[in-house]
Amino acid sequence: MCLNWWICLLLFSGFGVIPGTTSQSLDNCTLIFSNTSVSSTSRCDSSKQCDGNKPCSVKGLCTVTGPTVIDFRGQMNSVSDRCEYTLMQDQSTGFSLKANFMERRRRDVSFVDSVTLDFSQGDDIQLLQGHRVLVGGSPVILSGSVQTFNGVGLSKDQTGFTANISLNGSPVSLFFDGTTAQIYMDVPVSYTFTGLCADSSSSLSSRLSSDSSCQQQYVEPADDTINITAVIEKCNILKSAPFSSCNIHVDPESYIIACTETLCKYPAVDGLRCQFLEAYAKACQNSQATVQNWRTAAKCHHPEPICQDKCTDHEFCGDIHGNTDCRCRAIYASEYTEKNRLGGPTVCKDNTVSLTLVGCLLKENGIDYTHLHLNDKNCTGVMDPESHMLKFNFSSDSCGTEIMTKNSQVIFTNAVVTRNSSSDLISRQDKVFIEFSCSHPTPELQNVAFKIIDNSVEVFLPSGEWHYSLTMKAYSDAAQTQLLGSNSDVRLNQKIWIVLATNGLDEELFSVVTDSCWATSVNSPSSSPRYDLITDGCANPADRTVHVMGNGQGTSNSFSFNMFEFSGKEPSEVYLHCQLQLCVKKNNSCEPGCSGPFRRRRSLRYRRGAPALISMVWTP
Numbered sequence: 001m002c003l004n005w006w007i008c009l010l011l012f013s014g015f016g017v018i019p020g021t022t023s024q025s026l027d028n029c030t031l032i033f034s035n036t037s038v039s040s041t042s043r044c045d046s047s048k049q050c051d052g053n054k055p056c057s058v059k060g061l062c063t064v065t066g067p068t069v070i071d072f073r074g075q076m077n078s079v080s081d082r083c084e085y086t087l088m089q090d091q092s093t094g095f096s097l098k099a100n101f102m103e104r105r106r107r108d109v110s111f112v113d114s115v116t117l118d119f120s121q122g123d124d125i126q127l128l129q130g131h132r133v134l135v136g137g138s139p140v141i142l143s144g145s146v147q148t149f150n151g152v153g154l155s156k157d158q159t160g161f162t163a164n165i166s167l168n169g170s171p172v173s174l175f176f177d178g179t180t181a182q183i184y185m186d187v188p189v190s191y192t193f194t195g196l197c198a199d200s201s202s203s204l205s206s207r208l209s210s211d212s213s214c215q216q217q218y219v220e221p222a223d224d225t226i227n228i229t230a231v232i233e234k235c236n237i238l239k240s241a242p243f244s245s246c247n248i249h250v251d252p253e254s255y256i257i258a259c260t261e262t263l264c265k266y267p268a269v270d271g272l273r274c275q276f277l278e279a280y281a282k283a284c285q286n287s288q289a290t291v292q293n294w295r296t297a298a299k300c301h302h303p304e305p306i307c308q309d310k311c312t313d314h315e316f317c318g319d320i321h322g323n324t325d326c327r328c329r330a331i332y333a334s335e336y337t338e339k340n341r342l343g344g345p346t347v348c349k350d351n352t353v354s355l356t357l358v359g360c361l362l363k364e365n366g367i368d369y370t371h372l373h374l375n376d377k378n379c380t381g382v383m384d385p386e387s388h389m390l391k392f393n394f395s396s397d398s399c400g401t402e403i404m405t406k407n408s409q410v411i412f413t414n415a416v417v418t419r420n421s422s423s424d425l426i427s428r429q430d431k432v433f434i435e436f437s438c439s440h441p442t443p444e445l446q447n448v449a450f451k452i453i454d455n456s457v458e459v460f461l462p463s464g465e466w467h468y469s470l471t472m473k474a475y476s477d478a479a480q481t482q483l484l485g486s487n488s489d490v491r492l493n494q495k496i497w498i499v500l501a502t503n504g505l506d507e508e509l510f511s512v513v514t515d516s517c518w519a520t521s522v523n524s525p526s527s528s529p530r531y532d533l534i535t536d537g538c539a540n541p542a543d544r545t546v547h548v549m550g551n552g553q554g555t556s557n558s559f560s561f562n563m564f565e566f567s568g569k570e571p572s573e574v575y576l577h578c579q580l581q582l583c584v585k586k587n588n589s590c591e592p593g594c595s596g597p598f599r600r601r602r603s604l605r606y607r608r609g610a611p612a613l614i615s616m617v618w619t620p
Contacts, residue, residue: 045155048076061250061286062087062197064099065180065271068258069108072185076254077200078261080217082110082331083209086195088183090167092118097174097195098208099181104316107218107330109266113316115174115181117163122150127161127176129317130307167191178306178317179271180279184286218331223267234273235259237298238280242291246284255280270318274300312388315360326388328360336361343390350436351506352463353412355436357381359388369431371419375400381416392416396438397509403584410510410584415439455492468504472614475499480558493565495545500578500614501556510582511590513537513552517559517578523567525577525613533561534578537592552583552590577615 019347060072064087067078079085079101089096095118101168102113117125123136133140133156135149142156146164153164160177170191173184183197196206209215228289237243238252238259246252258274266272277298281291295302307326309318314332336358342365343357362369373380379399381390394414401414416434474484475497484490497615503514517534520527533541539546545562565574583590 024192026309060185061283062183062185062277063180063255063283064112064196065258065275065501066112066262067101069196070254071197071200071257074251074254075200076257077196077504078112078258079112079203081215083207083214084116085203086206086208087115087181088193088195090191091194092311093167095165095167097197102316103330103418104266104318105267105327105330106194106220106223107261107334108220108294111316112181115176117152117174119150125152125154125163127147127163127174128281129178129311131160131178132157132310133161155500177219177273180282182282208488216394223265226267228262231263231268232260234268235263235276238277240255242294242297243277243280246280246287246289246291249289250280250283251288252280255283269499271300274298293343304531312342312386315388320363321366325363326360327364328358331516333358333361342367342434346436346438348396348412351509352393353396353401353414353436353438354391354393355434356392356417357416357434358392359383359390362390367418372416372432373419374414374416375402377419396506397586403509403586405584409439410582411437411439468502470580470612470614471499471501471503472616473499473501474616478560490563492563492565495560496563497558497560498576498578499556499558499617500580503555505555505582507555509585510555511552512555512557513581513583513590513592514548514557514559515579515581517576519564519566520575520577521573523575523615524576525615529566531564533576536568538594550592551592551594573617575615575617577613580612580614 035458039429062072063070067080068076069079070076082102084098084100087097087099098116098118099112100114100116101110103110109158114126114128116127127133128134133142133154140149142148142161144155144156144157146153146155148154151165155162160175163176165172165176167192171186175182175184194202194206196202207215215275235256238256239247243252255276256320259273261272262276274354277300281294284291294300307324311317314329315326316329319325320326320327336344337543342361343355347354347356357369357372359369369381372390374392374394375401379392379394381392383390389595396412397403399414401412404411404413414436416432416436418432476482476484476488476490476494478497480497480499484496490496498517500512500514505512514534515537516532518525519531519533521529533543533546534540534548537548537551539548539559543561546559547561548557551558563574
């Protein structure tokens with residue numbers, strides 16, 4: 001099983017010193033080690049340097065690779081969250097070196113993702129994935145020659161970044177290749193600093209992130225493809241040739257433990273096993289003990305070209321079907337993969353439809369986004385170069401959208417499909433069919449009765465993510481300028497104009513049909529007595545005061561009638577109720593057949609599902 005112990009060994013030029021002890025030699029210095037700092041009096045031992053009357057200096061190495069920090073004393077700890085930490089802070093100069101950790105393929109394992117050189121004055125320098133560097137938040141292009149920013153000498157080669165800085169006249173060098181950060185220092189032993197490189201167990205005091213969400217822990221099922229015995233064997237290669245030639249200079253135990261503990265939980269993909277071996281080889285090189293031909297012996301190919309194109313914050317550079325590209329980070333991807341989706345939900349708004357697919361998920365599923373289109377092959381998605389999100393956007397009656405009615409709903413359906421060319425002899429693309437829809441449901445029966453207090457009656461009818469509203473208003477004039485309110489006097493036999501209107505529907509696609517309107521003497525549309533004003537979309541032929549205008553022609557219509565009261569009812573309240581239907585204009589006749597000397601049976605070509613009911617009440 002995986003080993004889990006800590007090494008307490010100081011990696012200063014390959015010699016081990018127990019923290020809390022004093023080491024002496026014939027040189028004119030004495031070096032004392034504590035748990036968090038180093039200091040000297042007068043003598044240097046053989047592992048330190050003493051130049052005349054100058055203070056003793058010490059050479060040190062801190063390695064941060066994967067989730068593991070091996071501090072200057074050889075102590076090892078792992079970062080288990082996705083927060084930013086201080087690796088090294090010098091309070092005398094105000095300089096600090098920070099590292100940010102992020103997850104990759106699994107949510108429960110973090111990796112060093114970027115490093116930041118932070119100064120009390122001047123621009124910060126960020127070294128990021130993809131060989132990208134930001135100075136003061138702005139990208140800069142580095143070459144093989146050294147360029148100086150804020151006193152830091154920066155250079156880049158095919159392996160990664162190198163940053164050289166002087167702290168109080170002493171050199172500190174940082175190397176970062178996107179997977180491993182290594183800090184080399186040659187400073188006086190009186191130099192004190194804090195951070196994970198000083199004490200890898202100081203994660204609580206070194207954590208910088210104020211957002212507690214980065215500390216959330218995830219529990220993932222064990223990867224049953226990992227062979228623990230094989231992992232231990234592969235990591236122990238650091239004790240074998242050609243690495244063994246360096247063992248007396250750099251103790252391999254911390255690197256072996258880091259390799260073993262990580263690969264027992266995380267698969268050896270994206271060059272991860274070789275990452276730990278390379279970190280050890282670089283430590284050896286720094287100690288003037290270069291390991292020859294280790295890549296051949298360890299079967300580690302030279303690093304693949306990194307993702308030069310910018311990976312977004314929700315991506316990392318990894319292997320996708322044999323190619324190096326931007327993969328989705330596990331926490332971000334889980335929002336979609338747990339629902340077996342490749343993108344967000346359909347967004348229906350103002351009779352337009354949009355669907356967004358995640359670019360890195362498409363890549364991981366072997367889907368080339370340039371081969372995708374909607375039912376109309378001319379309607380393709382647009383890839384956002386910054387977010388790597390593929391967006392399809394169209395109106396509800398375009399791009400081959402199909403319109404149908406089902407269960408009292410008007411449904412708009414389209415699909416993302418793979419381009420199919422009959423001229424192609426072969427295809428290396430999986431077929432894609434992602435169907436999505438928006439709907440305008442005809443709402444269930446509602447009874448919303450109001451006094452005329454706020455000048456109108458308004459009912460909001462939710463339709464999935466599309467919404468429209470229905471209003472009923474009463475006027476005392478044909479021009480519909482004199483709105484009847486709670487203080488309006490309505491006399492018997494006075495002509496009243498009722499306007500039924502919707503807001504939020506596309507008039508090119510829909511018509512609203514007033515199916516029926518009737519009056520009752522109590523607040524119940526099913527009560528008796530009942531007096532019909534409109535039936536089957538047409539005026540009651542027995543009441544010559546009723547006139548219906550514009551029914552089925554658009555998203556609003558109106559009718560008029562002379563006011564009445566129910567005989568023998570005290571008080572004489574009149575409740576007016578109307579039922580309405582949505583009618584899809586395409587291939588449909590939405591206007592009821594009410595014209596001519598004889599009333600014809602009106603068209604029933606629109607769907608008569610569960611209607612909308614709206615009511616109004618007043619006392620004439």
